Amino acid sequence: MSARGRVENPSGNHSMKGAREAIVGPVIVTNDAVVSGHAVVVREGRVEGVVPIGSLSSDLSVRDLGPGILTAGLIDIHTHGAGGKGFNDGDIEGNRVALSAYLQAGVTTVLPTLGAAPLDDMIAGIEAIDALRAQPGLPRVPGTHLEGPFFAPAQRGAQDISALRQFNTRSVDRVLSYSDAISMISYAPELGGAVAFTERLVGKGIVAAAGHSDGRDVDLWACQRAGLSHVIHVFSGQSSTVRVGPWRMPGMLEATLASDDLTVEMIADGKHLPLTLMKIAIRCLEGRLCLVSDSTPGAGMPDGSTYRMGASEFMVEDGVGVTMDRSAFGGSTTLISEMLPIAVQVQNSLPALLAMVTSIPARAARLEDVGQIAPGFHADFVLFNEDLTVQATGLAGEWFS
Numbered sequence: 114m115s116a117r118g119r120v121e122n123p124s125g126n127h128s129m130k131g132a133r134e135a136i137v138g139p140v141i142v143t144n145d146a147v148v149s150g151h152a153v154v155v156r157e158g159r160v161e162g163v164v165p166i167g168s169l170s171s172d173l174s175v176r177d178l179g180p181g182i183l184t185a186g187l188i189d190i191h192t193h194g195a196g197g198k199g200f201n202d203g204d205i206e207g208n209r210v211a212l213s214a215y216l217q218a219g220v221t222t223v224l225p226t227l228g229a230a231p232l233d234d235m236i237a238g239i240e241a242i243d244a245l246r247a248q249p250g251l252p253r254v255p256g257t258h259l260e261g262p263f264f265a266p267a268q269r270g271a272q273d274i275s276a277l278r279q280f281n282t283r284s285v286d287r288v289l290s291y292s293d294a295i296s297m298i299s300y301a302p303e304l305g306g307a308v309a310f311t312e313r314l315v316g317k318g319i320v321a322a323a324g325h326s327d328g329r330d331v332d333l334w335a336c337q338r339a340g341l342s343h344v345i346h347v348f349s350g351q352s353s354t355v356r357v358g359p360w361r362m363p364g365m366l367e368a369t370l371a372s373d374d375l376t377v378e379m380i381a382d383g384k385h386l387p388l389t390l391m392k393i394a395i396r397c398l399e400g401r402l403c404l405v406s407d408s409t410p411g412a413g414m415p416d417g418s419t420y421r422m423g424a425s426e427f428m429v430e431d432g433v434g435v436t437m438d439r440s441a442f443g444g445s446t447t448l449i450s451e452m453l454p455i456a457v458q459v460q461n462s463l464p465a466l467l468a469m470v471t472s473i474p475a476r477a478a479r480l481e482d483v484g485q486i487a488p489g490f491h492a493d494f495v496l497f498n499e500d501l502t503v504q505a506t507g508l509a510g511e512w513f514s
Contacts, residue, residue, distance in 0.1 A: 139181040155492040158509040186221025186493030188474040191405035195412035200225040203237035212251045219450040219495035219503040222253040229261030229276040230423040243294040256296030263300035264325035271443040280306035292317040302336040303328025315340035325350040330368035370397040376477035378405040381456040382447040384433035403473040409444035453501040
């Protein structure tokens with residue numbers, strides 16, 4: 114990023130410098146409406162406006178996409194890999210394979226996510242991700258999402274327990290020495306030093322997020338007062354209400370659902386959460402709830418395949434990643450666009466549904482110029498079929514199908 118929050122344009126010929134183009138054909142979904150009979154006017158890789166087709170000037174070139182649904186490019190702020198390749202491997206060419214898979218699936222902006230691992234490995238992962246920021250033919254990469262290593266062992270899920278850490282000055286200083294390459298860090302708010310850590314993240318422009326936590330509501334509130342603004346995968350890796358004598362003590366889950374202004378993630382692969390829990394999340398958090406894939410190298414691989422993330426091995430079973438002992442999910446094997454036909458069962462407003470994969474994750478990650486079809490925003494688009502399957506992806510004027 115040239116400045117925190119602003120997303121660099123991929124290099125190469127994506128920007129269509131000087132060119133003006135009108136995109137016509139599909140209905141256009143904005144944050145609050147479905148618009149037909151209009152065109153999106155693009156200039157130099159950015160949206161100039163959405164105008165009635167009848168008002169287009171004759172000097173514009175016209176790109177007719179045919180029927181379908183046009184929305185802003187999808188944004189995935191929590192994903193570990195795809196196509197057999199994972200970001201924890203620290204391999205630049207492997208990262209290129211995973212990022213290419215996202216673009217084909219309609220994802221134009223992504224925060225590659227690293228799970229808990231030894232610090233040397235996490236640093237290598239950050240460096241390998243940073244090497245592919247603003248690359249032609251790949252999604253925009255504002256920075257890395259570190260999912261760990263500061264987590265509660267009791268809520269580790271599929272995280273490598275041997276890699277989990279408490280906050281200490283040496284570890285924190287080392288991680289934050291890469292702050293320019295980090296967009297988000299998720300951690301357990303109840304750990305000693307979490308409030309001070311939150312304050313340091315906020316000071317460096319990094320999104321502070323709660324996750325894999327065994328704490329109580331007061332722990333979340335304390336970090337929120339210090340600047341924490343986001344919670345990862347609701348219902349997953351979260352403590353819930355416990356009784357202490359006659360008293361009920363709310364956990365991270367209840368604190369998340371009762372929050373007023375936190376942004377929150379949900380994995381809508383139809384495996385991690387049944388529809389009932391997805392409905393609860395939407396009713397409590399509508400307008401602040403975004404979908405994330407939490408995808409793994411297993412995304413796109415058939416049942417029976419195995420994959421690794423860090424030191425841990427997983428397998429694909431019944432369309433989801435699981436630990437080898439089947440005791441926990443090991444991330445999803447579903448890319449974020451593939452979650453839309455599932456999520457539409459609990460959110461039947463098309464603008465609201467698509468906001469969950471565009472403008473809301475952009476707000477959660479504090480990205481200023483992606484996630485909407487609006488003047489000044491990057492001309493990143495997805496063309497969907499009527500059944501919400503991806504037909505084509507547009508990135509700053511170049512189209513991929």
